[in-house]
Amino acid sequence: MKITLKNAAEIIKNGELVAFPTETVYGLGADAWNTNAVKKTFQTKGRPADNPLIVHISRLEQVQALAIDIPHDFYSLADAFWPGPLTMVLKKHHTIPDIVTGRLTTVAIRMPDHPLAIALIDQTGPLTAPSANPSGKPSPTRAEHVDYDYNGEIPVLDGGATEIGLESTVLDLSTGQPEILRPGAVTRGMIEKIIKKNVHETGDTDFKSTKSPGTRYTHYKPAASVHWLEKLPVQYDTLAYYIIHSKSAPEESRNVHSYPGDLEGIARDLYDHFRTADHLNFPQIFVETLSPAVKTPIAKALLNRVDKAVGK
Ligand code: TXA
Numbered sequence: 517m518k519i520t521l522k523n524a525a526e527i528i529k530n531g532e533l534v535a536f537p538t539e540t541v542y543g544l545g546a547d548a549w550n551t552n553a554v555k556k557t558f559q560t561k562g563r564p565a566d567n568p569l570i571v572h573i574s575r576l577e578q579v580q581a582l583a584i585d586i587p588h589d590f591y592s593l594a595d596a597f598w599p600g601p602l603t604m605v606l607k608k609h610h611t612i613p614d615i616v617t618g619r620l621t622t623v624a625i626r627m628p629d630h631p632l633a634i635a636l637i638d639q640t641g642p643l644t645a646p647s648a649n650p651s652g653k654p655s656p657t658r659a660e661h662v663d664y665d666y667n668g669e670i671p672v673l674d675g676g677a678t679e680i681g682l683e684s685t686v687l688d689l690s691t692g693q694p695e696i697l698r699p700g701a702v703t704r705g706m707i708e709k710i711i712k713k714n715v716h717e718t719g720d721t722d723f724k725s726t727k728s729p730g731t732r733y734t735h736y737k738p739a740a741s742v743h744w745l746e747k748l749p750v751q752y753d754t755l756a757y758y759i760i761h762s763k764s765a766p767e768e769s770r771n772v773h774s775y776p777g778d779l780e781g782i783a784r785d786l787y788d789h790f791r792t793a794d795h796l797n798f799p800q801i802f803v804e805t806l807s808p809a810v811k812t813p814i815a816k817a818l819l820n821r822v823d824k825a826v827g828k
Pocket residue numbers: 538540541542543544567568569570603605617620622623624626628645646647648682683684685686697698727728729730731
């Protein structure tokens with residue numbers, strides 16, 4: 517159900533939920549200080565209570581009420597990447613309701629790069645916002661996805677299609693060793709360049725993090741089974757859905773979607789393709805494999821999300 521900005525702010529202040537656009541995906545917003553409102557977020561999504569939420573802010577000063585012992589690196593990174601697709605985990609201020617952080621002693625914070633999100637938060641104060649999908653499903657990248665997922669019952673601020681299409685990078689700054697818990701559009705290399713420190717990342721051969729509670733659960737899965745495609749077929753199976761990047765499709769058809777050299781385009785449209793394939797009842801989705809040598813910043817996040825959808 518589409519609503520206006522003024523409406524959205526009123527609904528949040530009344531302790532209800534509003535979906536809103538960010539540059540990554542649509543979030544399901546609630547007043548971060550209102551325990552009951554936040555509780556509705558978990559109920560609506562069917563989200564496990566031990567999977568904490570990101571608190572979204574519109575001005576840097578808001579961090580003071582949310583976190584303690586804030587390291588210098590946080591300010592350098594905020595300066596470089598906010599507003600933008602970087603979530604930073606800090607030690608939590610004791611006044612944040614436990615339900616927000618799944619009882620952890622840390623809190624995840626992000627300033628989204630979207631004028632509607634910023635305007636809304638300016639009126640309401642900090643908002644918790646998980647991706648606005650039912651738990652386990654692909655995140656919404658259009659207002660229509662939210663309407664579809666919740667039968668039009670969730671008020672949604674329509675900002676059109678999101679720009680990046682994959683969720684933010686989650687970076688833990690709560691210990692002495694910065695660690696990426698979820699890859700996104702802001703990469704390890706970009707972060708290291710700013711803080712001039714070595715950053716750990718899950719997937720490093722000698723390092724496996726279990727710190728991000730969300731990574732324990734199924735994610736980003738359409739109803740169709742998703743597979744990596746090692747080699748493009750000579751003839752595309754008309755009963756399968758393809759997303760490819762090394763070549764153009766023979767001719768643009770409803771089941772072969774080609775992004776020659778454009779991984780950002782695949783990232784932007786990935787969840788929309790997952791949803792379209794489901795609507796059209798394709799039982800299988802094939803995504804052309806990415807060479808580990810690819811240096812496009814979004815490649816690591818894209819690999820991670822498709823891996824999860826595949827079921828790895
Ligand atoms: O791009 C995004 O980050 C979107 C938009 C709406 O901002 N939000 C989003 O939220 O993806 P969600 O709830 O779907 O994913 C948040 C991730 C989860 O993996 C969660 O476990 C992790 O962040 N997280 C939240 N708080 C944390 C904390 N205190 N420590 C470690 N991980 C945390």
